[in-house]
Amino acid sequence: MAITMNKQAAELPAGASDPPARTPGKRRRRRGMGWGVLFASPYLVHLLLLTLWPLLASLVFAFTSYDMVNPPQWVGLANFERLAGDPMFWRTLGNTAYFAVLFVPLQTGLALLLATALNQKLRGMAFLRGAYFIPVISSWVVVAFVADAIFNSRFGVANTVLQSLGLPRQDWLQDPALVIPTLVAVAVWKGVGYMAVLFLAGLQAIPEEQYEAAKLDGANAFHRFRYVTLPWISGTTFLVLILTVIQTLQSFDQVFVMTDGGPNGASELTVLYLYRQGFEYFQMGYASAIAWVLLAIIMLLTLIQFRLQKRWVHYAA
Amino acid sequence: MPLETLERPTLRRDRRKRALRKVPAYLFVVAGALVMIVPFLAAFSSSLKSYEQYIQVPPVWIPDPAHWENYLEVWQRAPFNLYLMNSVIVAVASVAGCLLTSSMVGHALARMVLPWRNVLLTTAVGTMMLPTVISIVPSFILFKSFGWLDTLLPLIVPYWLATPFGIFLMRQAFLAIPKDFEEAATLDGANPWQVFWRVHLPLVKPSLATLGVFTFMATWGAILEPTIYLVSPENYTLPIGVQSLQGQFAGDEQLVTAAALMSLVPILIVFLLAQRYFVQGAANAGIKG
Numbered sequence: 001m002a003i004t005m006n007k008q009a010a011e012l013p014a015g016a017s018d019p020p021a022r023t024p025g026k027r028r029r030r031r032g033m034g035w036g037v038l039f040a041s042p043y044l045v046h047l048l049l050l051t052l053w054p055l056l057a058s059l060v061f062a063f064t065s066y067d068m069v070n071p072p073q074w075v076g077l078a079n080f081e082r083l084a085g086d087p088m089f090w091r092t093l094g095n096t097a098y099f100a101v102l103f104v105p106l107q108t109g110l111a112l113l114l115a116t117a118l119n120q121k122l123r124g125m126a127f128l129r130g131a132y133f134i135p136v137i138s139s140w141v142v143v144a145f146v147a148d149a150i151f152n153s154r155f156g157v158a159n160t161v162l163q164s165l166g167l168p169r170q171d172w173l174q175d176p177a178l179v180i181p182t183l184v185a186v187a188v189w190k191g192v193g194y195m196a197v198l199f200l201a202g203l204q205a206i207p208e209e210q211y212e213a214a215k216l217d218g219a220n221a222f223h224r225f226r227y228v229t230l231p232w233i234s235g236t237t238f239l240v241l242i243l244t245v246i247q248t249l250q251s252f253d254q255v256f257v258m259t260d261g262g263p264n265g266a267s268e269l270t271v272l273y274l275y276r277q278g279f280e281y282f283q284m285g286y287a288s289a290i291a292w293v294l295l296a297i298i299m300l301l302t303l304i305q306f307r308l309q310k311r312w313v314h315y316a317a
Numbered sequence: 318m319p320l321e322t323l324e325r326p327t328l329r330r331d332r333r334k335r336a337l338r339k340v341p342a343y344l345f346v347v348a349g350a351l352v353m354i355v356p357f358l359a360a361f362s363s364s365l366k367s368y369e370q371y372i373q374v375p376p377v378w379i380p381d382p383a384h385w386e387n388y389l390e391v392w393q394r395a396p397f398n399l400y401l402m403n404s405v406i407v408a409v410a411s412v413a414g415c416l417l418t419s420s421m422v423g424h425a426l427a428r429m430v431l432p433w434r435n436v437l438l439t440t441a442v443g444t445m446m447l448p449t450v451i452s453i454v455p456s457f458i459l460f461k462s463f464g465w466l467d468t469l470l471p472l473i474v475p476y477w478l479a480t481p482f483g484i485f486l487m488r489q490a491f492l493a494i495p496k497d498f499e500e501a502a503t504l505d506g507a508n509p510w511q512v513f514w515r516v517h518l519p520l521v522k523p524s525l526a527t528l529g530v531f532t533f534m535a536t537w538g539a540i541l542e543p544t545i546y547l548v549s550p551e552n553y554t555l556p557i558g559v560q561s562l563q564g565q566f567a568g569d570e571q572l573v574t575a576a577a578l579m580s581l582v583p584i585l586i587v588f589l590l591a592q593r594y595f596v597q598g599a600a601n602a603g604i605k606g
Contacts, residue, residue, distance in 0.1 A: 035509040036431035042418035043441065046478035051444055053459060054452035061454060068458075114349060117342040130592060131350035134357065137584050137595070139538030141556040145577040149359035149376075157359055160375040189352070197596055242446070250450045253540040257560060271450055279545055284454050291451050298448050 061288035068282050079289035089290065092270040093297075095180065099269065100248045102184040108240055110188060111195035116229065118196060119203045132193030140190075140253040147186045147258065173259055176266035183267060187254060195240055202236030203229070231314045238313045242305055249298050270294055357578075364388070364575035371571040384571075388579065391572040395565070397579070399551050400558030404537060405583070407472045407554055411536045412529050414477035419528060420521070422479045423487025424513050428499065438488070441481040457545055467548040472539065476532065483528050486598075490524035491517060527598040530591045537584045555580040 062079055064072035083089050150157050151172040159169045172182045214224045252271040255261060261268035278287030363371055364387060365380040391397060425431050426438050460471040494517055502516045543554045559580055562573045588595060
């Protein structure tokens with residue numbers, strides 16, 4: 001969707017040079033237009049350099065072999081054929097999907113629950129909300145150290161708690177089976193406050209009468225949540241889902257800092273693999289092919305979500 | 318509500334009932350807040366330990382004795398002040414650029430004559446959803462051809478070209494200003510730049526603050542771009558600088574934890590000063606996308 005819009009935007013600079021105006025009114029409008037174009041010019045350059053160029057260049061690079069030293073060489077579909085037969089690439093897609101399947105519902109559900117609780121106009125709410133935002137503002141490097149205090153397999157707090165409950169110690173980030181669930185737990189911890197504030201804005205837009213009416217009809221708290229809250233915030237939920245899916249499929253920072261894809265590739269996510277191909281092995285062509293496949297997957301999922309929204313998103317008339 | 322028809326005891330009982338109903342929500346929110354804060358306390362405690370206590374099992378909560386000098390030591394043994402300076406330069410320059418250019422473009426879209434205005438607006442909103450993964454390789458090649466590798470420029474300059482989120486946020490803010498201000502200023506002979514700079518911009522300060530804190534947060538925590546573009550350690554920003562200390566200080570991890578927590582302090586101060594703008598920005602992203 002965004003791609004077609006970009007094509008239209010490519011013709012923008014042409015629109016700026018309309019045929020010369022003749023009437024005085026038109027001339028004044030044209031002078032005003034000069035100011036408008038001047039004000040908009042940062043974004044026109046942005047479109048050219050940071051949107052159109054990357055899209056086109058990475059598409060071309062995807063069909064070349066390019067090591068940054070020698071000029072790119074056209075190789076046709078070779079990169080994509082290699083991708084199809086690259087077991088590590090498929091594994092990273094699997095890891096990414098596993099991460100997303102755990103992360104997206106967990107964070108969205110918890111954020112909604114938290115927002116519902118915060119919406120009760122509790123005393124000390126600003127302070128409480130502040131607590132949820134501290135992980136949000138922390139960089140992933142800070143989070144990595146904070147998480148290490150908890151999930152370090154030797155001296156972390158989590159294992160001490162498990163032990164005191166008589167449960168076996170775990171290797172957390174060093175355990176191939178546990179690494180992604182542990183990363184997801186940390187990611188939810190970091191992101192849930194932000195998402196809750198998103199939902200909170202949606203909740204506060206629900207008119208109080210809706211709840212009063214439901215109460216008069218004898219609806220209990222669960223029914224009110226199910227039949228008033230959920231439909232009313234389905235627009236916000238849809239948006240949160242779209243953004244979370246797009247972000248999750250592109251996660252890089254967390255695994256780069258916390259596991260570097262380990263142990264043994266168990267947490268190698270696709271963008272980390274792309275980074276490795278491009279900036280450790282200097283295979284820019286192959287990295288671009290990965291980027292395009294991932295872009296296609298993200299676009300497809302976004303499109304599917306837009307299609308499905310008619311079934312469950314209610315827009316207030 | 319017909320309050321006067323209710324008798325006082327009923328009202329009081331009703332109020333108490335309502336307060337009681339909030340208890341589960343309260344417990345949930347407080348427990349959650351503890352889950353958010355306790356890991357930071359655990360890390361803070363770790364940063365004050367000797368290495369022997371740092372790796373002690375089970376972990377001790379209160380370091381004994383508390384090594385406050387850990388914080389000084391990491392500052393002396395690592396180029397922490399260089400990382401800090403680079404991070405401040407990147408964050409301040411990016412915020413300044415993003416505020417100026419995003420509000421210019423937002424102003425053009427909201428208040429000025431502009432060809433293809435709606436196409437531009439839809440493009441800006443649409444590209445907010447465009448995955449950034451696609452631009453990693455081409456942007457690197459572009460900035461390398463400019464000779465900008467191992468400089469802070471690739472981290473700053475994109476913010477001087479307006480961001481889609483910023484454009485959208487500022488356009489909404491400028492749309493809400495009534496036309497009278499502009500007309501009065503124009504009659505007084507103000508040109509479009511003066512209308513923008515002297516009349517409209519002062520009226521959208523809250524949106525500027527929101528955009529400012531979000532840009533600050535994004536640049537302060539960035540990891541991918543600095544990793545790709547910065548080569549020499551003296552050019553590192555805080556996140557990748559602190560991360561690079563890990564190998565260097567093996568066997569002294571309590572010092573790296575101290576460095577990581579110190580890197581949190583500036584953004585924490587910004588957050589405490591401007592909390593409502595963080596919340597507003599998040600809410601804005603939710604309502605309109």
